[in-house]
Structure formats: structure tokens, C-alpha cells
Amino acid sequence: MPRFGLLPPSRWPGAFTAPLDAAARAISVPLDPLDPIASPPVPVVQEDDSLRDRLRRRRRTEWKRRQRGQTFLDNLIVSVRGGTGGDGCVAFHREKFKPFGPPSGGNGGRGGDVYILPSPHLTTLSAIPKRIRGDPGGNGMGTWQNGRNGNPLIIRVPLGTIVREIPRGDTRRSKDEWEAEEESLAGLAPAERLEKMREHRWVHYPRFGETNITRDSFKAAEESLYKQERERRYARHQRELESSIVLDLDKEIDSSKSVDAPLGARHREPMGHLVAAGGMGGLGNPHYLSQLNRAPKFATRGQPGERITLALELKILADVGFVGMPNAGKSTLLRALTGGRAKSEVASYAFTTLNPVVGIVRVAADGSFEGGVRAGQVHDETLVEEAAERARMERGEYADALTRNQSAEPRASPRLDTDRGGYHFDLAETFRFTIADNPGLISDSSENVGLGHSFLRSMERSLALAYIVDLSAPAPWDELLVLRDELEKYQPGMSRKARVVIANKADLLGGDGDEAAVADAKAKLQRLETFVAERMVSGEGRRLDVVPVSAKYSQNLTRVVGLMRTYVQDARDRLVEQPPKELDVLQPGPLLTDPDP
Ligand SMILES: Nc1nc2c(ncn2[C@@H]2O[C@H](COP(=O)(O)OP(=O)(O)OP(=O)(O)O)[C@@H](O)[C@H]2O)c(=O)[nH]1
Numbered sequence: 001m002p003r004f005g006l007l008p009p010s011r012w013p014g015a016f017t018a019p020l021d022a023a024a025r026a027i028s029v030p031l032d033p034l035d036p037i038a039s040p041p042v043p044v045v046q047e048d049d050s051l052r053d054r055l056r057r058r059r060r061t062e063w064k065r066r067q068r069g070q071t072f073l074d075n076l077i078v079s080v081r082g083g084t085g086g087d088g089c090v091a092f093h094r095e096k097f098k099p100f101g102p103p104s105g106g107n108g109g110r111g112g113d114v115y116i117l118p119s120p121h122l123t124t125l126s127a128i129p130k131r132i133r134g135d136p137g138g139n140g141m142g143t144w145q146n147g148r149n150g151n152p153l154i155i156r157v158p159l160g161t162i163v164r165e166i167p168r169g170d171t172r173r174s175k176d177e178w179e180a181e182e183e184s185l186a187g188l189a190p191a192e193r194l195e196k197m198r199e200h201r202w203v204h205y206p207r208f209g210e211t212n213i214t215r216d217s218f219k220a221a222e223e224s225l226y227k228q229e230r231e232r233r234y235a236r237h238q239r240e241l242e243s244s245i246v247l248d249l250d251k252e253i254d255s256s257k258s259v260d261a262p263l264g265a266r267h268r269e270p271m272g273h274l275v276a277a278g279g280m281g282g283l284g285n286p287h288y289l290s291q292l293n294r295a296p297k298f299a300t301r302g303q304p305g306e307r308i309t310l311a312l313e314l315k316i317l318a319d320v321g322f323v324g325m326p327n328a329g330k331s332t333l334l335r336a337l338t339g340g341r342a343k344s345e346v347a348s349y350a351f352t353t354l355n356p357v358v359g360i361v362r363v364a365a366d367g368s369f370e371g372g373v374r375a376g377q378v379h380d381e382t383l384v385e386e387a388a389e390r391a392r393m394e395r396g397e398y399a400d401a402l403t404r405n406q407s408a409e410p411r412a413s414p415r416l417d418t419d420r421g422g423y424h425f426d427l428a429e430t431f432r433f434t435i436a437d438n439p440g441l442i443s444d445s446s447e448n449v450g451l452g453h454s455f456l457r458s459m460e461r462s463l464a465l466a467y468i469v470d471l472s473a474p475a476p477w478d479e480l481l482v483l484r485d486e487l488e489k490y491q492p493g494m495s496r497k498a499r500v501v502i503a504n505k506a507d508l509l510g511g512d513g514d515e516a517a518v519a520d521a522k523a524k525l526q527r528l529e530t531f532v533a534e535r536m537v538s539g540e541g542r543r544l545d546v547v548p549v550s551a552k553y554s555q556n557l558t559r560v561v562g563l564m565r566t567y568v569q570d571a572r573d574r575l576v577e578q579p580p581k582e583l584d585v586l587q588p589g590p591l592l593t594d595p596d597p
């Protein structure tokens with residue numbers, strides 16, 4: 001048997017054809033997903049399905065880690081070009097008995113403009129390509145036929161996206177039209193340079209290229225073209241200096257109002273904000289007809305569209321962010337607090353959650369919340385829940401169930417029914433906030449161990465953070481120090497946002513309820529509380545709250561919701577009193593899309 005042990009798993013023979021079977025059979029040492037840089041195990045033949053699963057998961061985690069946060073896609077740099085204008089046409093009218101018809105070349109069509117439109121139906125920037133090119137205009141044709149205009153292109157981005165134009169001098173900015181031309185001409189002799197520049201700008205009648213350029217009328221036309229170009233370039237610089245594009249797209253554009261449309265055109269959907277205009281079409285040869293030149297044999301080419309580079313940043317709008325080690329139960333807690341509405345995968349291995357997931361907590365006036373209205377709900381691992389659901393379906397439990405419409409009472413019903421979640425909770429809801437479940441944070445995440453710490457970027461703007469620790473672990477207090485240090489390494493001062501320590505899996509303590517075990521559990525919780533009081537201080541010298549809960553069995557969650565509600569309310573009130581300066585909100589942070597920060 002060949003020895004694969006020295007190669008990384010991805011390079012084992014057949015890694016892409018039958019990777020899992022072969023590799024899983026070859027492994028006997030269980031892989032530790034917590035240790036992503038562990039060396040590949042020594043192959044020994046063994047059959048085990050769960051190993052195959054572990055291997056698959058490990059690959060997924062590894063892949064995610066290698067992206068260095070780039071696939072969270074809350075940051076993206078796109079280079080945008082408006083469509084190029086169509087070329088003008090050189091043609092002469094032909095008709096029987098008219099040997100020298102007038103010039104009849106049509107103008108080129110305008111290049112398509114590029115717009116940006118916030119859409120509530122999107123949640124990530126992942127569908128947005130990095131290079132966006134507007135639709136080019138059509139070329140003009142004989143018999144005065146103008147080219148068609150390019151269609152407008154709409155870039156749809158999720159609500160909550162901030163769009164910033166990257167200024168000149170920044171290395172991430174791509175070149176504008178003139179800089180690009182300058183680059184393509186670099187190193188050429190002056191005569192060659194002039195020739196190329198003319199090639200980019202003029203269309204000549206066949207075989208008249210050389211005679212045209214010696215004519216005065218062409219020289220005058222060329223001079224005026226360059227003058228217009230200089231003016232356009234100056235206007236662009238001015239625009240960039242005076243009103244660089246900064247859009248905070250957190251509101252949907254009202255589509256009920258009619259928008260400016262050409263006279264006679266039908267009402268159109270709003271297209272959003274114009275970011276890059278298409279280039280003007282070239283002029284056909286009739287444009288150059290004059291007393292001195294009755295048969296102009298040249299036309300202009302279409303102008304290139306505007307080229308700009310935009311930095312898109314998606315603010316994940318979560319009020320409370322969860323920070324915890326892998327397997328602490330963050331995802332389970334998110335599901336419990338949202339009544340299972342937020343689907344975040346739960347499993348007993350590390351790094352189950354690869355992307356931040358946001359859920360909504362809805363609270364009633366009496367403090368009850370949507371997730372807590374059904375007593376005795378258990379939030380188990382995703383696979384277990386799916387299997388149970390399948391079994392219920394196979395038993396036919398849903399066969400005679402009423403549909404939602406059949407069972408729902410009319411919306412106008414004044415009955416306050418807080419004992420059911422979902423639709424019934426609408427009437428009871430008085431307050432809501434959002435929470436975000438994050439991937440696990442481990443020691444040295446800042447060194448790109450585990451999944452790195454770049455996902456914390458989306459937590460920068462959250463109003464409060466909650467530490468989630470596993471109370472059944474031997475020393476939950478050690479986790480807290482690691483978490484706090486990693487937060488500080490990401491951004492000094494970030495740990496001051498933390499307001500609460502949620503000690504999860506409390507159900508595992510206390511054994512069978514015998515007195516000694518219960519006393520032990522109490523002592524452990526007491527020790528955690530003392531530790532937090534002594535070592536962990538939040539912003540403004542506040543003490544962190546400590547709440548023992550069981551996310552799986554939905555215990556003590558009302559208290560968690562109550563506390564979170566006060567943090568969110570506090571922070572929102574403070575925001576109203578002293579709104580953040582515009583610049584603070586829009587200040588560009590370190591961009592994660594940098595390949596090697
Ligand atoms: N007994 C008990 N088990 C829990 C509780 N909460 C979570 N678990 C279990 O702990 C394991 C991990 O839960 P997850 O919610 O996936 O943990 P996580 O913090 O999201 O983990 P990552 O996504 O990997 O960072 C699962 O097997 C859960 O069933 C709890 O309150 N009690």
C-alpha cells in the first residue's frame with residue numbers, strides 16, 4: 001500500500017474522485033477539528049462512517065479558514081465601468097440618379113449607465129461580481145441609422161450596505177479611462193503614440209485614413225475633441241474631490257412614486273443611485289459637414305464609460321452578538337431564543353457554525369418571548385431534529401393537520417394570545433431586537449487559527465456582546481479570559497461592549513439531583529460569579545451579569561431576554577442622545593478583502 005502519510009489529505013491519490021471512502025478507510029486516529037493545523041494522520045485501514053463525516057467537516061473548516069474571512073463577504077471591492085458608447089459611422093447616401101449623396105452615417109448609441117439599488121431580498125454580497133461592466137451602445141449605421149443605447153445595469157445589494165468610492169492614490173483603486181489609456185501607450189515614440197490615440201478616437205472612410213489627417217477640417221475637429229475631453233476629465237476630478245460617492249443604503253427606495261422617465265415612456269421601477277455613467281456615442285460623419293468640407297470622411301468612436309472603484313460594506317444589523325468557544329452552545333441558544341425560527345446548525349463538533357447568523361427575538365409586554373411560549377421545548381442537534389421530523393412525517397402525523405390558513409383566526413381578532421409563537425405572537429409583541437450567532441472564537445484566533453477572528457467585524461456595530469461559556473467544562477472561567485483577549489486583539493476596547501456571561505449547559509450539572517452534586521454545581525457557579533466580579537469589567541466600570549441557562553431545554557431564558565432587552569434599550573437611548581458622528585459610521589476599517597493584511 002502506498003504511504004500517503006507524508007502528503008496533505010487533499011493531495012492523496014484519488015482525493016477528488018473518491019476522497020471520502022478511501023481516506024476514511026485509511027484513517028484510524030480521530031481527527032481533532034479543534035486543531036486545524038494538525039498533521040495528517042498515519043493511514044491504517046479501518047471502516048468507519050463517522051470518520052468519513054469528520055473528514056468532510058474538517059475539510060470544510062479548513063477551507064473556510066484559508067479564506068481568511070473573505071467568504072463572510074461583508075466587504076467587497078468592485079470595479080465598475082459604465083458601458084462604452086457605440087462608434088459613429090462614416091457613410092454616404094446612395095440613390096439612383098444621385099451620384100454624390102450627402103453624408104449619412106448614424107451616431108453611436110450611449111453606453112448603459114450603472115446603478116446601485118438596495119434590495120430587502122438579499123442578505124449577502126456574495127452574488128455581486130468583482131468586475132461590473134455596463135452594456136455598450138450600438139454602433140451607428142448608414143442611412144442615418146443611430147445605434148441603440150446600452151441598457152442600464154442595476155447592481156442589487158442588500159439593505160444595510162455602505163457604498164464608498166475609493167479615492168485616487170489608494171492602491172485598491174483601479175485606473176480610470178485616461179490612466180488606462182496612458183498605461184497602454186507607455187513607452188511608445190511620440191508619433192506612434194499619436195497614431196494610437198487617433199485610432200482610439202476616430203473612424204475613417206476606407207482608404208482615407210491617411211489623407212484625412214492632413215486636412216484642416218480634421219485637425220480642427222481633433223482639437224475640439226481633445227478640448228472636450230480635457231474638460232470632461234477636469235469635471236470628473238472636481239466631482240471626485242467635492243462629492244465622492246458615499247451611500248448609506250439602509251432604506252428601501254420607494255417604488256410607488258413615479259421616477260423621471262423620458263416623456264411618453266411608461267412608469268418605470270426606480271433604478272437606484274447612478275454610480276457610473278455610460279460613455280457618449282460617437283458622432284456620425286454628417287456632424288462634420290461644413291462649407292469647407294462637403295464630404296467628411298471621418299466620424300468619432302464612442303467614449304469609454306466612467307470607471308470607478310467602489311468599496312461595499314455590509315453592516316450586519318444585530319443588536320447583540322454572541323461570543324464563545326466552539327461547542328459552547330451559541331447556535332442552540334440562538335434557536336431557543338428565536339423559537340427555532342433562526343436556522344443555525346447545531347452539532348457536537350467544533351466549528352459547526354461557519355458564518356454569522358442573525359435571528360430576531362420578539363418580546364411581549366409581560367416579558368415573555370416568542371421562543372419561550374411553548375413549554376418544554378427541546379432544541380436538540382440539527383441531525384437529531386431532522387430525523388425526528390422525518391419520523392413524524394412517515395408516521396403520517398401531518399396528514400390531517402390544518403393548514404396555516406385554516407387554523408389561523410382573522411388577523412383583526414383582538415384576542416391577545418401569547419401562548420403560541422409565530423403568527424399569534426404578532427399582537428403580543430411590544431419589543432424586538434436581533435441577535436447574531438457567530439463562529440467559535442479560540443485562543444490565537446487572531447493568528448488565523450480556527451476560523452480566524454474576521455467575523456467579528458460584523459459585530460463592531462452591535463450594541464452589546466454576550467459571552468457564552470460551557471458551565472459543564474472543568475474551568476469555564478479560563479474560557480472567559482481567552483475570549484476577552486481575542487476581542488481585544490481584534491480591536492482594542494471591543495471587550496467593553498460585553499455585558500453578560502451566559503453560563504450554558506447548566507442542565508448537565510447537578511448529577512441525578514443528589515445533594516452533593518447540586519452543592520458542587522452551586523459552588524462552581526459561585527466561583528464563576530466571583531471570578532467575573534473580580535476579573536471582568538465591562539465599559540464604564542459596570543459589572544458583567546452572570547446567568548446560568550440551559551439553551552437545549554429552554555431554561556432561564558426569560559431572564560436572558562429581559563437582560564438583553566435592557567442592554568439594547570440602554571444603548572438605543574444613548575444613540576438617540578448622542579448620535580455617532582457621520583464619519584464614525586462611514587470610516588473605512590481594515591478591509592478584509594486585502595489578500596494578505
Ligand atoms: N446538555 C446540553 N447540551 C447543550 C446545550 N446547549 C448546547 N448543547 C449541545 O452542545 C453541542 C454544541 O452546540 P452548538 O449550539 O452547536 O455550539 P456552538 O457554540 O454553536 O458551536 P460552534 O458553532 O461549533 O462554535 C451540541 O451537541 C448541543 O446539543 C445545553 O444547554 N445543554
Ligand SMILES: [Mg+2]
Binds near residue numbers: 331332346437438
Ligand atoms: Mg454554532
